[in-house]
Amino acid sequence: MSKEYETVIGLEVHVELATKTKIFCGCSTAFGGAPNTHTCPVCTGMPGSLPVLNRQVVEYAAAVGIATNCTINRFCRFDRKNYFYPDNPQNYQISQLYLPICENGGVSIETPDGGKKTVGIHEIHMEEDAGKLVHDEWGEASLVDFNRSGVPLIEIVSEPDMRSAEEVIAYLEKLRLIIQYLGASDCKLNEGSMRADVNLSVREKGSSEFGTRTETKNLNSFKAIARAIANERERQIDIIESGGKVVQETRRWDDAKEYSYPMRSKEDAQDYRYFPEPDLVPVIISDEWFDEIKSKQPELRDEKMVRYKEQYNLPDYDIDIITANKRLADIFEETVKLGSNPKKVSNWLMVETMYLLKEKGLEPDLVSFSPVNLAKLIKLAEDRVINGNVAKEVFEKIFDEDIDPEEYVKENGLMSVNDEGELRGVIEKIIAANPKSVEDINSGKLKAMGFLVGQTMKEMKGKADPASVNKILKELLGI
Amino acid sequence: MANVISDETIEYVGILAKLELSDAEKEQAKKDMGSMLDYIDKLGELDTSDVEPMSHVFPVNNVFREDVVVNGDDSANILSNAPEEKDGSFVVPKTFD
Numbered sequence: 069m070s071k072e073y074e075t076v077i078g079l080e081v082h083v084e085l086a087t088k089t090k091i092f093c094g095c096s097t098a099f100g101g102a103p104n105t106h107t108c109p110v111c112t113g114m115p116g117s118l119p120v121l122n123r124q125v126v127e128y129a130a131a132v133g134i135a136t137n138c139t140i141n142r143f144c145r146f147d148r149k150n151y152f153y154p155d156n157p158q159n160y161q162i163s164q165l166y167l168p169i170c171e172n173g174g175v176s177i178e179t180p181d182g183g184k185k186t187v188g189i190h191e192i193h194m195e196e197d198a199g200k201l202v203h204d205e206w207g208e209a210s211l212v213d214f215n216r217s218g219v220p221l222i223e224i225v226s227e228p229d230m231r232s233a234e235e236v237i238a239y240l241e242k243l244r245l246i247i248q249y250l251g252a253s254d255c256k257l258n259e260g261s262m263r264a265d266v267n268l269s270v271r272e273k274g275s276s277e278f279g280t281r282t283e284t285k286n287l288n289s290f291k292a293i294a295r296a297i298a299n300e301r302e303r304q305i306d307i308i309e310s311g312g313k314v315v316q317e318t319r320r321w322d323d324a325k326e327y328s329y330p331m332r333s334k335e336d337a338q339d340y341r342y343f344p345e346p347d348l349v350p351v352i353i354s355d356e357w358f359d360e361i362k363s364k365q366p367e368l369r370d371e372k373m374v375r376y377k378e379q380y381n382l383p384d385y386d387i388d389i390i391t392a393n394k395r396l397a398d399i400f401e402e403t404v405k406l407g408s409n410p411k412k413v414s415n416w417l418m419v420e421t422m423y424l425l426k427e428k429g430l431e432p433d434l435v436s437f438s439p440v441n442l443a444k445l446i447k448l449a450e451d452r453v454i455n456g457n458v459a460k461e462v463f464e465k466i467f468d469e470d471i472d473p474e475e476y477v478k479e480n481g482l483m484s485v486n487d488e489g490e491l492r493g494v495i496e497k498i499i500a501a502n503p504k505s506v507e508d509i510n511s512g513k514l515k516a517m518g519f520l521v522g523q524t525m526k527e528m529k530g531k532a533d534p535a536s537v538n539k540i541l542k543e544l545l546g547i
Numbered sequence: 548m549a550n551v552i553s554d555e556t557i558e559y560v561g562i563l564a565k566l567e568l569s570d571a572e573k574e575q576a577k578k579d580m581g582s583m584l585d586y587i588d589k590l591g592e593l594d595t596s597d598v599e600p601m602s603h604v605f606p607v608n609n610v611f612r613e614d615v616v617v618n619g620d621d622s623a624n625i626l627s628n629a630p631e632e633k634d635g636s637f638v639v640p641k642t643f644d
């Protein structure tokens with residue numbers, strides 16, 4: 069290939085908000101109900117029903133806007149987007165076009181070369197989700213479940229500021245963390261509570277004009293996004309190189325087959341005929357309300373990272389892992405507040421917790437043990453009531469069942485034996501039974517020490533305090 | 548009538564509205580739409596440069612619900628509106644994404 073091409077990418081990210089009820093009716097948003105058990109005349113589009121806006125949706129949307137440096141439109145409105153599709157019972161979606169709640173924001177991301185860049189956010193608007201279509205395997209029909217119909221979404225529309233899959237993923241991770249920290253959504257790509265559509269075009273390097281873009285949908289993981297971007301870039305370059313023209317269209321990605329295909333036929337005119345939604349009155353965000361939303365903003369990750377460095381003097385590596393998930397950061401802070409040493413808390417989270425999560429195939433969001441129990445465990449280990457190996461064993465119990473480590477250690481007799489007399493007796497026996505090792509140690513092979521320590525621990529069923537064992541051994545061997 | 552609706556336009560509007568019109572109905576619809584647009588043009592003769600576009604009749608803002616679940620399982624009732632029902636779902640013509 070003689071020419072060099074640049075990829076230009078913008079994203080439309082849909083995020084399902086963490087409200088208890090739908091955007092325009094009092095139906096539950098809970099996941100997994102039997103089909104149509106969370107429906108009412110409003111969210112099934114029955115004639116004569118009227119939508120009433122959920123206040124919490126406005127607050128979450130504004131909170132995300134503030135956290136992503138957007139201007140919050142103090143006067144905003146809903147609009148009707150008209151289209152026919154069986155998962156859309158009203159034959160229109162209530163969305164925002166003319167006066168979205170947030171505009172002109174941006175977030176800073178790290179680029180693959182270690183630099184920083186800002187990805188602009190064109191707007192964030194509020195809208196409702198559609199129902200779910202299931203193909204009926206037995207008949208020539210599809211089945212519709214409207215439980216998701218009317219679940220509140222925000223759509224975050226970026227500027228075409230990204231140039232690679234790495235930048236796209238950095239941007240998505242940034243958004244995800246901000247929104248998770250706000251508690252506005254759990255942002256799970258694989259469960260659909262965060263969905264990204266990729267707008268992509270290519271142009272010759274150095275050109276300032278944009279090429280024709282396509283929109284790719286159905287991307288359910290970061291890996292799928294990266295693959296779809298690489299594939300679409302190549303597809304467009306092939307078209308251009310062979311003298312063709314890229315067609316502006318919406319394509320659907322099939323991650324199993326690693327290719328995309330155009331989604332809609334030509335008969336489906338894409339003409340949404342938006343107009344102001346007559347059934348909903350405008351939203352005015354007063355100064356008081358704005359200040360109230362702003363005052364509720366939690367400390368976000370970037371601020372936390374700076375503070376952890378200053379306040380706890382943790383290594384960057386630790387900070388990166390702990391703050392990458394709000395749950396871990398919360399547990400860290402609460403445990404430290406209970407008086408535990410920050411670096412020790414960090415170690416339990418970074419090493420053992422991450423290990424157990426991986427081992428059990430769990431997401432960090434699912435960590436459910438209480439900081440009190442972690443603090444107690446750290447204290448037990450610090451006071452040498454239990455040794456390091458026992459502590460790990462107890463931690464797994466805390467991780468799995470959130471047991472009280474003090475009670476657990478007592479009930480299971482896991483306290484270390486620090487009693488000099490008892491330990492001394494055992495170690496004397498071990499020394500007497502292993503003359504070869506003693507000989508090795510006396511001739512300078514100190515490695516044999518480890519063997520004797522191991523034998524002692526075995527005799528003590530793992531409950532000896534290693535420091536005491538070492539001390540007594542050295543004393544008895546005269547080294 | 549000042550506004551003349553072309554065959555292509557009426558075809559396109561038919562697709563958008565999911566309506567299949569006979570030739571006679573198309574002719575009638577062309578006439579009706581033309582006269583509607585004439586009426587709109589009449590309104591366009593007024594100077595509205597200082598008038599805010601109106602989206603709502605009454606000056607009412609901020610009508611909200613609190614985020615509290617008030618609806619239970621009403622699926623039997625809701626599904627009684629379905630022309631056809633199966634396994635608790637609405638049956639629609641076979642549709643692919």
Ligand SMILES: [Zn+2]
Nearest residue numbers: 093095108111
């Ligand atoms: Zn409902």
